[in-house]
Amino acid sequence: MKVVVKDPEEFEQALREFRRKVQEQGLVREMRRRAHYVPPAEARKIKSLRARRRRSR
Numbered sequence: 001m002k003v004v005v006k007d008p009e010e011f012e013q014a015l016r017e018f019r020r021k022v023q024e025q026g027l028v029r030e031m032r033r034r035a036h037y038v039p040p041a042e043a044r045k046i047k048s049l050r051a052r053r054r055r056s057r
Helices: 008-025 027-034 040-056
Strands: none
Touching (some): 008 027
């Protein structure tokens, strides 16, 4: 991912553009998901709990 800063005064604008691109690509969510190892059995359990909660709403 690349954001070009043309003038030093435009740094704030470039920073906002970078944050928007990161948000669109879902990189923050991916980094949080990969921060800790979750065993496959635990991942299935979490997935089914989330599905149950969704269905009950």
